[in-house]
């Protein structure tokens with residue numbers, strides 16, 4: 147894969163790898179891939195300056211489908227890997243991709259601390275309220291009465307609210323997107339990349355295989371009726387009381403991002419041995 | 425000459441021990457100071473175990489010549505750690521009660537000194553400085569060296585310094601009345617070019633010299649000081665340290681940073697290493713260089729956090745899922761923590777693989793006077809891909825097994841690093857051909873590398889028909905035991921393994937020619953090194969094991985006894 151010629155303005159196609167995704171026909175993640183490539187074309191950053199970092203799950207397959215650098219790590223650890231990469235190599239644009247199992251369950255602790263730390267990352271979670279890759283178990287965002295082989299009759303455990311948790315933990319940009327609206331989602335991802343600090347975009351992305359009823363989502367989604375706020379308390383109230391299908395940028399904060407490595411060399415390592423010398 | 429300074433928390437014995445070691449170094453001596461304390465975070469009993477000698481020494485002796493206690497509160501808990509003999513001297517403050525039976529039982533001479541009253545008589549002075557004077561004088565260290573160490577450490581008002589110098593002199597004068605005969609003769613030459621540092625500091629410095637510029641870690645005893653030393657040091661050399669939310673994060677952070685081209689390291693202890701294992705496998709599969717320093721402590725589980733044990737060996741050499749070739753190294757001394765960590769960084773980078781460095785609490789937290797380790801520069805670094813390299817495949821099956829790694833930011837060679845099995849191009853694959861090819865590649869790059877002579881320290885009579893094999897901090901006690909055995913007419917050579925994995929059968933075989941017995945010495949309950957060696961090497965003749973768990977250090981005397989018994993058997 148070669149980078150696009152510098153002269154021509156990049157198009158979404160410039161950011162596609164040509165590898166055929168393993169996703170089921172109709173999976174929401176195809177549209178998310180297309181939104182990611184559109185967003186990168188809007189930013190017009192060369193693919194070799196972008197790294198897409200993910201964990202494990204259907205959704206986490208996304209890096210290799212882009213023409214950017216990719217890192218497909220282990221289940222739940224995309225945020226730490228991306229954090230190390232971005233702090234060590236601040237000049238790269240780092241996009242992190244997870245599913246609701248990867249990001250909220252096994253990787254839940256990293257989610258809290260990534261929001262708190264506020265490294266300049268853009269985190270997209272393709273939330274389908276199910277573990278797709280392992281064939282249909284409940285995730286932290288699954289409804290308590292959703293019946294499955296592993297939890298017959300439902301888990302009986304309430305689902306959690308990633309957007310509010312992100313806000314409470316200090317994320318600097320919080321948005322809800324829907325894969326059925328690829329242009330709107332692309333716009334939000336581009337905004338998230340441009341916004342300094344940790345940007346979190348929850349993308350509702352149907353699993354047509356294990357949650358076929360999610361095909362109905364496209365009828366339920368609607369644009370958020372209000373402009374984004376920079377007041378976390380107001381944003382939290384809105385998110386807690388909306389119907390869960392409110393699409394848009396919901397919060398834009400002003401926190402200073404976590405400092406990246408400066409690379410400023412004050413001395414060579416050999417100078418440090420003076421403190422050991424007798 | 426071995427001295428234990430003991431007292432309850434806040435009595436200042438660690439400060440006195442540190443100054444004693446510093447003064448001894450100024451007087452041209454070598455030495456080590458091991459810290460030991462009760463389980464309390466603050467205020468528990470503490471002891472500074474100091475051993476001084478004319479030659480480099482980093483083990484503790486069988487007995488202490490002197491135990492000086494500022495008070496006796498809970499000091500009996502150190503009975504096993506501070507063995508005395510009839511030749512020892514025991515000094516206590518009569519106003520703090522009498523020495524516990526566990527110390528007097530050995531028949532040591534018991535002298536009383538009103539340390540606290542002596543300090544009180546000099547307004548503004550501290551009891552531990554009186555103790556420093558007593559211990560220093562009994563060790564044969566001249567007053568000037570003791571005073572210079574005290575002055576150099578002084579960070580408060582000058583009038584207090586004068587008072588504490590007077591306390592030091594009072595201690596020196598009192599020592600004369602005790603008249604013990606254990607003093608070391610003065611060092612023949614003033615030591616030049618020597619260093620005073622801990623194994624944790626040495627490992628941190630070695631990491632920087634090796635090129636590490638990113639560290640992520642989660643605090644854990646006894647690795648924290650390594651990280652605390654590195655945090656400001658990294659800032660000076662243009663790097664950074666990030667405190668992670670847990671070890672699952674820290675290991676993935678360093679993998680991410682290293683994937684970005686920056687040599688990276690984390691330090692932890694057994695519990696943290698356990699949490700990291702899945703991701704160390706990711707570094708194997710995705711071929712990302714990383715270094716993990718495991719400062720071992722007593723296990724399993726939370727175990728004995730502040731005490732040493734060599735019991736993570738089995739886990740380090742085999743504790744990953746799947747077939748996961750990795751590098752495992754162990755420094756053989758405090759000084760070697762520097763060189764071995766630096767070498768580990770070099771090997772990880774050159775071989776694009778994870779390297780685990782097995783240090784331990786004993787080496788990590790003890791301070792020693794050492795000769796400045798020789799500078800080493802390891803040739804060769806990470807093999808990277810050039811921009812727009814034609815037909816680039818990240819995981820290409822090369823003859824050496826090492827394939828150029830594209831660093832994000834380099835145009836024309838983008839790829840996805842993957843923990844899923846993959847094709848040469850890096851695309852996930854469950855084909856048997858790809859799996860076999862990549863397994864072979866990852867194994868081959870470690871096996872074909874020329875590790876040179878550094879893989880082990882080999883010492884002693886080359887013609888001896890017996891060999892003692894050990895690793896890590898136990899090496900120095902074994903060396904001393906073999907020297908004693910040689911005085912008793914029993915000869916064996918010593919092999920201290922620095923490179924534990926991959927095994928080096930071609931290098932070991934010539935050393936074992938003509939050998940008909942082997943003794944494996946280590947500090948753990950399960951004879952882990954013995955079992956590992958038997959599984960990866962052909963050991964000749966009769967192979968025996970001497971192993972014992974922590975927390976007490978292996979002492980030269982017990983190893984020497986084992987050597988005599990082994991040779992007789």
Ligand SMILES: Cc1ncc(C[n+]2csc(CCOP(=O)(O)OP(=O)(O)O)c2C)c(N)n1
Nearest residue numbers: 202203204205221245246247248277278279
């Ligand atoms: C340590 C570990 N535990 C379990 C798994 C099995 N596993 C793979 S993907 C997955 C869940 C993925 O769900 P989600 O993140 O929601 O992604 P989706 O497949 O729905 O996109 C699980 C449990 C694993 N790979 N690693």
Ligand code: SF4
Nearest residue numbers: 170173204278353354
């Ligand atoms: S199982 Fe669900 S999430 Fe996975 S690819 Fe199929 S539709 Fe998408």
